Amino acid sequence: AQKITQTQPGMFVQEKEAVTLDCTYDTSDPSYGLFWYKQPSSGEMIFLIYQGSYDQQNATEGRYSLNFQKARKSANLVISASQLGDSAMYFCAMRDRSGGGADGLTFGKGTHLIIQP
Amino acid sequence: AAGVIQSPRHLIKEKRETATLKCYPIPRHDTVYWYQQGPGQDPQFLISFYEKMQSDKGSIPDRFSAQQFSDYHSELNMSSLELGDSALYFCASQGQGANTEAFFGQGTRLTVV
Numbered sequence: 351a352q353k354i355t356q357t358q359p360g361m362f363v364q365e366k367e368a369v370t371l372d373c374t375y376d377t378s379d380p381s382y383g384l385f386w387y388k389q390p391s392s393g394e395m396i397f398l399i400y401q402g403s404y405d406q407q408n409a410t411e412g413r414y415s416l417n418f419q420k421a422r423k424s425a426n427l428v429i430s431a432s433q434l435g436d437s438a439m440y441f442c443a444m445r446d447r448s449g450g451g452a453d454g455l456t457f458g459k460g461t462h463l464i465i466q467p
Numbered sequence: 468a469a470g471v472i473q474s475p476r477h478l479i480k481e482k483r484e485t486a487t488l489k490c491y492p493i494p495r496h497d498t499v500y501w502y503q504q505g506p507g508q509d510p511q512f513l514i515s516f517y518e519k520m521q522s523d524k525g526s527i528p529d530r531f532s533a534q535q536f537s538d539y540h541s542e543l544n545m546s547s548l549e550l551g552d553s554a555l556y557f558c559a560s561q562g563q564g565a566n567t568e569a570f571f572g573q574g575t576r577l578t579v580v
Contacts, residue, residue, distance in 0.1 A: 454512025455512060
């Protein structure tokens with residue numbers, strides 16, 4: 351089974367609207383971390399936000415917030431007031447040790463977000 | 468703030484040649500990860516180091532090796548290059564703690580011709 355599932359291969363959103371990018375995960379490890387990264391067309395991988403499995407509050411970083419629903423195993427990224435510069439590929443990733451997994455991040459397939467003026 | 472530095476940014480090699488990629492982590496970060504991202508793919512974990520010792524291995528081919536040096540910089544050595552090794556190679560570093568933010572370098576784009 352996929353450890354990280356991003357069901358939206360692509361999204362078009364109007365500028366200034368809020369955006370929700372979906373991410374569900376699968377792990378049996380009680381201790382895990384969830385990450386979101388932005389990858390513009392230039393290729394660099396930009397860290398956006400992190401949520402630990404034991405964190406009581408949903409993580410927020412400026413216009414980014416993470417809607418963490420532990421029972422549903424979902425960690426959706428919410429971008430408020432989208433801007434043209436938000437157009438990029440967005441990856442959800444997880445670090446856990448279930449199934450003897452490596453300690454590197456496991457990434458989803460990504461969502462290609464395009465913000466339209 | 469200092470970021471993860473990777474060199475070179477771009478590299479073109481011929482089949483069967485060797486390549487060495489370098490990574491300089493954020494100061495005081497004790498963990499380094501290497502990832503490979505093929506065209507249109509998500510990044511795949513290759514190998515990691517903690518305090519200069521190999522920590523874990525992912526899908527790293529036997530033709531590849533890596534090490535972390537006393538100054539915490541890391542090098543990924545790739546031999547007998549194949550066309551399929553053409554990819555973006557990322558290094559990421561992380562501070563203390565198993566689940567803290569991991570910051571990526573800008574990547575090295577390797578093209579094998």
